[in-house]
Amino acid sequence: MTRRTRLFSTLRYLALALFAIPWVGVPVWMVIVNSMKLPGEAAALDLTLPQQWNATENYTAVFVQGNYLQALGNSLLVSLPTILAVALIGAAASWAFGRSRSKGMQIAFYVISLSMLMPPTLIPTIYLLRELQLDGTTLGYILVLIGTRMGIVVFLTTGFVRSMPEDLEAAAAIDGASRLQVFFQIILPLLSPVLFVGSVILIITVWGDFFFAQFLIPGSGRATLPLSLYSFANSSAQSLRWNLVFAHVLMTGLPLVLAFVFAQKRVIGGLTEGALKG
Amino acid sequence: MKTVLPDAPAASDRADVGGSRSTGEAGAARLSRGRRIVRSGVWFALPAIVFVGVFFVLPQLYNLRFAFSNWTTYSSNITWNGWSNFETLIGQGLLFTPIGVTIGYAVIAMVTQNVVSLALAYAMRDSTRLNGFFRSLYFLPVLLSPLAAGYIWRGLLASDGPLNDFIGIFVPGFDWSWLGETSTALAAVAFVDAWKWIGLTTLVYIAGINAVPRDALEAAVIDGATAWQSFWRITFPMLAPAFTFNVVVTLVGAFSAYDVIAATTGGGPGDSTRALNIVLRMQWGLGNFGAGSALGLTVTALVIVVAIPLVWWLRRREAKA
Numbered sequence: 001m002t003r004r005t006r007l008f009s010t011l012r013y014l015a016l017a018l019f020a021i022p023w024v025g026v027p028v029w030m031v032i033v034n035s036m037k038l039p040g041e042a043a044a045l046d047l048t049l050p051q052q053w054n055a056t057e058n059y060t061a062v063f064v065q066g067n068y069l070q071a072l073g074n075s076l077l078v079s080l081p082t083i084l085a086v087a088l089i090g091a092a093a094s095w096a097f098g099r100s101r102s103k104g105m106q107i108a109f110y111v112i113s114l115s116m117l118m119p120p121t122l123i124p125t126i127y128l129l130r131e132l133q134l135d136g137t138t139l140g141y142i143l144v145l146i147g148t149r150m151g152i153v154v155f156l157t158t159g160f161v162r163s164m165p166e167d168l169e170a171a172a173a174i175d176g177a178s179r180l181q182v183f184f185q186i187i188l189p190l191l192s193p194v195l196f197v198g199s200v201i202l203i204i205t206v207w208g209d210f211f212f213a214q215f216l217i218p219g220s221g222r223a224t225l226p227l228s229l230y231s232f233a234n235s236s237a238q239s240l241r242w243n244l245v246f247a248h249v250l251m252t253g254l255p256l257v258l259a260f261v262f263a264q265k266r267v268i269g270g271l272t273e274g275a276l277k278g
Numbered sequence: 279m280k281t282v283l284p285d286a287p288a289a290s291d292r293a294d295v296g297g298s299r300s301t302g303e304a305g306a307a308r309l310s311r312g313r314r315i316v317r318s319g320v321w322f323a324l325p326a327i328v329f330v331g332v333f334f335v336l337p338q339l340y341n342l343r344f345a346f347s348n349w350t351t352y353s354s355n356i357t358w359n360g361w362s363n364f365e366t367l368i369g370q371g372l373l374f375t376p377i378g379v380t381i382g383y384a385v386i387a388m389v390t391q392n393v394v395s396l397a398l399a400y401a402m403r404d405s406t407r408l409n410g411f412f413r414s415l416y417f418l419p420v421l422l423s424p425l426a427a428g429y430i431w432r433g434l435l436a437s438d439g440p441l442n443d444f445i446g447i448f449v450p451g452f453d454w455s456w457l458g459e460t461s462t463a464l465a466a467v468a469f470v471d472a473w474k475w476i477g478l479t480t481l482v483y484i485a486g487i488n489a490v491p492r493d494a495l496e497a498a499v500i501d502g503a504t505a506w507q508s509f510w511r512i513t514f515p516m517l518a519p520a521f522t523f524n525v526v527v528t529l530v531g532a533f534s535a536y537d538v539i540a541a542t543t544g545g546g547p548g549d550s551t552r553a554l555n556i557v558l559r560m561q562w563g564l565g566n567f568g569a570g571s572a573l574g575l576t577v578t579a580l581v582i583v584v585a586i587p588l589v590w591w592l593r594r595r596e597a598k599a
Contacts, residue, residue, distance in 0.1 A: 012401050016412045023473075024418055026440055027430050034433070045439045093326030096319050105320060108327050115334045117526070117585055119534045121574040122558070123567050124340035125333070147333025150326055179319050201478075208423030211536045211555065215562070226423045230540070233429060242433060249426045256421040264414045271481040272405075272413070272488070 035059075035246035042243035058247040065235070066248050067220065071228035072255065077138060078224055079206050082145045086202060087195050089146070090153035095187050097154065098161025109158060116151030120144075122215050129216070141216045145206055153198040160194040161187075197270040207256055225252045338578070344571035351565030363572040371549070372557050377576065379464060380553045384532035386468035391528045392521075395476050399483030400509065413484070417477035427474040428467075428541025432457060435466055457543050460550045467551050470538045475531075479524050486520030487513060518596040525592065530585050533577055554580075 026047070034042045036055035062068050097109040125144055126135060134140030172182050188195075210226040217223070220231065229252050233245045260267060348359040367373040398416060402409045419427060434440050435456040446452045456466045490513050498508040514521075536555040539545060545552035545560075554577050561570040 009404075013408055013412075016398075016401055020412070020415055024415055027434060028418075030433060030440055031430060045433050045436055046443070047440055089325045089329065092322040096321075096323035100320060100323075102320070105323065108323060111335065112326060112330050115330055117530050118334075118338070118581055119530075119574075119577050120334060121337045121341040121571070121578065123562065123571045123574060124337035124344055127340060127344070128333070128337055143329075144333050147329040150330050150334075154326060179322070183319075183322065204420060204478075208425070208537075210423060210425045210540070211534070214559070226425045226537075229423070229425055229429075233541075240429075240432070245429055246433070249422075249429050252426055253422050257418065260414075260417070260421055264417075265410075268410065268413050268417065268481065271478070272484045 031246045031250055034242050035250055037243050039241050039243050042241070042246070043239075045242060054243065058243050059251070061244055062232070062247045062251050066232040066244075066251075067223070067228055068248075068251055070221075071223050071225045074138070074222055075207060075224040075255075078142055078145070079203060082142050082149070082206050083199050083202050085142075085146050086150055086153050087199055090150055090198070091157055091188060091191050091195055092183060093150075093154050094157035094161050094191070095183060097158045098164075099166065109154070112151055113155045113158075114151070115148065116155055120148040120212075122212070126215060136217060136219065136222075138217060138222050141213065141222075144212065144216060145209075149202055149206065152201060153195070156198050157191055157194050160191060164190060193270060196266065200267050200270065203256070225255075228252075341571050341575050341578070344568060345575040347568045347571075349567040349571070351567070356568075359568070363566075363569045367557075367569055367572060372561075373573075373576070375549055376552050376554045376557050376573075377580070379549070379551060380533055380535060380555075380577070380580065382464055383468045383471070383535045383551075383553055384529050386465055387471045387532040387535075388525060388529040390469055390472035391476055391479055392524055394472070395479035395483050395524065396517075398476070398480045399487055400513075402480070403484055403487045405488075413481065416480060419474050420477040422474060424471065424474055424537035425541045427470055428538040431466070431470040431473070431538075432542045458547055460547050463543055463547060463550045467535075467538050467542055468532070470542065471532060471535065472528075474538070475528065479528065482520050482524055483517065486517045490516045518592075522589070522592040522596060526585060526589055529588070530581050533580050533584075 030045070030047055033047065033049055034045065035058055036053055037050040037058075038052050038054045041051060093112070097105055100106075129135040129137075129140040129144070132140070134143065169182050169186055172186055173179070177185070208226060209224075210230065213224050213227050214230075217227070220228075223231065229245075229248050232248050233240055343358075344356065345363060346358055346360055347356045348362070349356040364373060402412050402416075422430070436442075437453050437455040437458070441456070442452055442454060454462070456462045494512050494516075495508055498512055503511065534555060535553040536559070539551050539553060539556055540559075543551045545556045554573050558570050558573040558577075561567075561573060
């Protein structure tokens, strides 16, 4: 490295650090300090430390009035089955699409990939769930999520399947392995890096979903974290009580942030190593 | 991300690589039997086809009927009523203005997101330890729900919030309600949407930048190109596939704008941030299911009208580059 390039990279790091202050630092700090203030003090939205600490009361309110644990449980109950199902069903379909030469399968692949770009339609979805007697149930919500989020995983994984040589699967098939065995013992392990990236994108969108949830699982009993945050924030008739809203925002964001802290190398690595390449 | 939609299963045969040459005639025949077994696994695709067919395609078809029906809470038997849902919405100013708001939101969010992401990606392109830290740091907002992002920025942009306090250092007494004034509300909510997703788009661009061959960049440096020139002449054209993907996905995603607006302005002030999905929710609340469906169909139509020509045009640009 010459002195010039070293100077440039130092300047670059400096710029990245400076830009991170308003971009990430100030928002995070504002949420944390204000979530520990009294309502009156938090209303000023200052970045100073609390003059009077009120953290215990605020966070207790999130757990008690905000029904935090129930909402967390509901979110897990929705997200985990959805992601498992999409990854498994999507991987199986991608294998078939990646290897098939038939016209019908090509069309099916195009339609499923297109579902990635096209917005799902809500009111007819509710009509359909009513017909199936699943309206307003967690199961109905999960089924809709599976059907509408399948596109991205099938799209990513099919591209990956096409880049894999067929010989391994073919040889295993000749040796008497059934298709299910080939899928679970050869294909699924080979697809795991791209399925991981797909699952990361899925969990981010499913965990944060508010629009669909508001229509499909109304009522507090099944409320996921975003629904719980919304009704908690709007529970007072006057303006937002920032101390409580920020405490809930922090608790709502925490599960994914914690998971990310442990898996960040794989998440960032998977997303930057071009797993998104078709 | 070579393409937005990869080519469908290749019609041309790319079998008989390797295998046949080394294993001889009998082996080749056995291998191709094995390949036939592998390729005939059509029923593996069946669950995915059923799920997408029932929960995605079927509602789209229903929507074509509901949008032109008089379905409300009060009349549950759904009968055809032509364009009257659209006419009613137009009469109440609930169609064209929201279409404009939705397009404005999507364009502002898409441009902000891609410009900032490109700059960040270029700055963090080398896979050093420190850049690894920055990539994680800038990824944090992606993990938040759009609703939470909305509340955070509602605080940051409040008239007595941190942004105005900061501006107040240079302009004493500065006071502006970014989300409360018609002139800035739409740009502000669209910015929040972009802020939430920029970490992810950045990583897609980093993958694209790192796929640019080193030789080309080194040759440019030897030929005396400045960093600015080598970015615009070499890196940027080669980023075309990543660019296509990000532009289309961010633009189309923003057509479904709802969460951030619900957390910040709720559609106001006036109707300045009232996007199509906000009106859809209002109509649903009023029990006007036909009108709601008409709005849903409008969002779908918007995506088709904008996305398909855009993909076509960007792909053609890719081919030239």
